[in-house]
Amino acid sequence: MSNLDWDINSLSLGIIPLDAHHQEIFQYGQKLCAYHEVTDSGFSEALSHFTKAVQIHFKAEAILFEQFKYPRSSKHIQEHTDFLIRIQGISKKLEAFTIDKITRYIEQWFTNHIQQADMDYVRYFEEHKILLSKDFFKTIDVKATSQPRRSMKSKTLPPGKIKSLDEQHREIAKVLAQIKDLRKTGVSEKRSLLLLPKIITMLEECGKYFSYEEEQMEELEYPSKESHLEDHKTFNKKIKSFKTTLTLHQRDISDSILVFLKDWTMNHILKKDREYKAYLHRRGYK
Ligand SMILES: [Fe+2]
Ligand SMILES: [Fe+2]
Ligand SMILES: [Fe+2]
Structure with a gap:
């Protein structure tokens, strides 16, 4: 039985x-999974709520394509149409299907469509440096429910904060060369x-860049923030332990530092x- 879980790592655009x-859409899909028989x-009724949420989303994507002249729009929209026709066919002949069959189809179709067709327009926007601002989403009615939703932030971050990632990497590269x-x-x-x-x-200085990066992730609601921050914590702890070892034992620990930095880079x-x-x-940030 499919469970229609929206997975941030594989499905986030x-x-x-x-x-x-x-x-x-996945949440509406989950409601379908809760029934025993069609x-x-x-x-x-639950299937028609699901369909409505899908239609609203497809409409938003179509507006987006038109606005930003996405070249593969007709093929993409055809996929949407085919899906809706299929769902319509299912709704008309419900008794010919099982809930498992319907939800599996929905899950497979959406997973495949998001990872390929939707990701393709994300790449197009990226390549053409198209910034989708909060205002843009305000101009199109993309609300699928009356529930408040998180909005996309369009705030421009101070350039220093973006640059900090590259500076940090340059510092690490310098340390690696010295080691x-x-x-x-x-x-x-x-x-x-x-x-x-x-x-x-x-290395301690490099750790200081993390706070910029973390602030920025918070501001941009970066989905993988937690696991990224865990790594930063580990880095700081490790440097602290190197410092203690060196102060207490006065022995050459360059080997361990080298191994650690290689692993950090990879x-x-x-x-x-x-x-x-x-x-x-x-x-939209460079
Ligand atoms: Fe789509
Ligand atoms: Fe989509
Ligand atoms: Fe990082």
């Missing part, structure tokens, strides 16, 4: 009003011990920071 639509009283230098054969432990406190201070900078950067671009 990064455009809050449209993500809210998709979530709402003949149960209320099921047909690699220390690892070269012939560098005495004495020299390493002399340079390591300076390197640790540089798993945070190249993955999570990249994802976040793509999100910023989708939201």
Whole structure:
């Protein structure tokens, strides 16, 4: 049995009003899953509520395509039409279907459509630097219910905050180069011990950029904020522990720092920071 869960990691477009639509559609879909038989009283009404939410969303996307001259609009709209025709056919011949069959079809269709067709227009907006402002969504009636929804923020962030991500990465790259230098054969432990406190201070400085990044994520309601912040906490803790080890034991820990920074680059900078950067671009920030 399908459960129609809207998963933020695989289904978010990064455009809050449209993500809210998709979530709402999935919620209406979940209500369908709660019935046992298509003949149960209320099921047909629930299916028509679901269809209404879908129609409102499709209309919003069509307006968006027209406004921003999305080139693959007719193919996309055809997919919407085909889906609505199929749902209409199902509603007319309900007894020929099971709830499982209907909800599975809805889940598969939406998952596939969002990940391919919808993501395609997101990429188009991104490539053409189209910023979907809060005002734009106000001009089209995209409300699927009377429930208050989160709005897309169009506030311009101070440029320093956006730049901080690149500055942070440059600093980490500098530290990595210095550490690699220390690892070269012939560098005495004495020299390493002399340079390591300076390197640790540089890493502590990098940690300070995190607060800008975190503030910005909060402001932009970044969906993967929590797991990103967990990584930042781990980074700060790790640097603190390097500092303690160095102060207490005065031993060359450049090897451990190198391993840690390589891992940080692979798993945070190249993955999570990249994802976040793509999100910023989708939201119109450079
Ligand atoms: Fe669509
Ligand atoms: Fe969509
Ligand atoms: Fe980060």
